[in-house]
Amino acid sequence: MAVHVIDEANRCLNCKKPLCRQGCPIQTAIPQMIQAFKEGDLNRAGEMVFENNPMSLVCSLVCNHEKQCEGHCIMGKKGQPVHISSIENYISDTVFDKLKIECMPKNGKKVAVIGAGPAGITIAILLTKKGYSVTILMLEIRLEEFYSTEFQNSAFPNPYWNVTRKSFWKSE
Ligand code: SF4
Numbered sequence: 783m784a785v786h787v788i789d790e791a792n793r794c795l796n797c798k799k800p801l802c803r804q805g806c807p808i809q810t811a812i813p814q815m816i817q818a819f820k821e822g823d824l825n826r827a828g829e830m831v832f833e834n835n836p837m838s839l840v841c842s843l844v845c846n847h848e849k850q851c852e853g854h855c856i857m858g859k860k861g862q863p864v865h866i867s868s869i870e871n872y873i874s875d876t877v878f879d880k881l882k883i884e885c886m887p888k889n890g891k892k893v894a895v896i897g898a899g900p901a902g903i904t905i906a907i908l909l910t911k912k913g914y915s916v917t918i919l920m921l922e923i924r925l926e927e928f929y930s931t932e933f934q935n936s937a938f939p940n941p942y943w944n945v946t947r948k949s950f951w952k953s954e
Contacts, residue, residue: 787872790865791816797856802866805854808835812851812866819873828877831870836907837900839878842871889913
């Protein structure tokens with residue numbers, strides 16, 4: 783059954799000491815994100831999430847939520863935890879195309895990032911915002927293919943390792 787994100791958001795208690803956030807490896811401001819969403823301010827909710835995690839859209843699908851945010855949610859002690867991943871996914875998916883990423887002026891420095899996994903892409907985005915010229919070195923595979931396989935297997939797919947040629951992504 784599809785999760786109704788508004789119903790799920792309304793179940794959030796906006797805890798003063800949010801255990802969900804403690805369970806998140808990157809400390810996503812979950813109650814604040816949910817409150818902004820409930821107030822109808824999707825842009826603020828999205829900016830809040832993307833500022834902390836540029837890979838929010840991916841993480842909302844592939845993180846181990848049962849052991850992280852949702853596994854720690856207080857509502858799960860006596861029933862079902864708030865379905866945080868669905869709320870985050872809805873916010874990220876809705877706001878993603880409208881996001882304006884502000885970049886500082888180029889600082890003349892170049893950085894190479896090895897690997898286009900979530901960590902590699904995240905650091906590439908953060909450095910680009912700070913004015914670095916970033917090149918990502920990766921094995922040749924289409925990113926969407928990589929991530930769609932990753933969703934299914936939650937591990938690097940074999941083809942990722944089998945391809946030997948390199949390709950490049952550059953921020954400019
Ligand atoms: S622990 Fe659960 S109820 Fe409390 S703020 Fe987080 S999501 Fe909401």
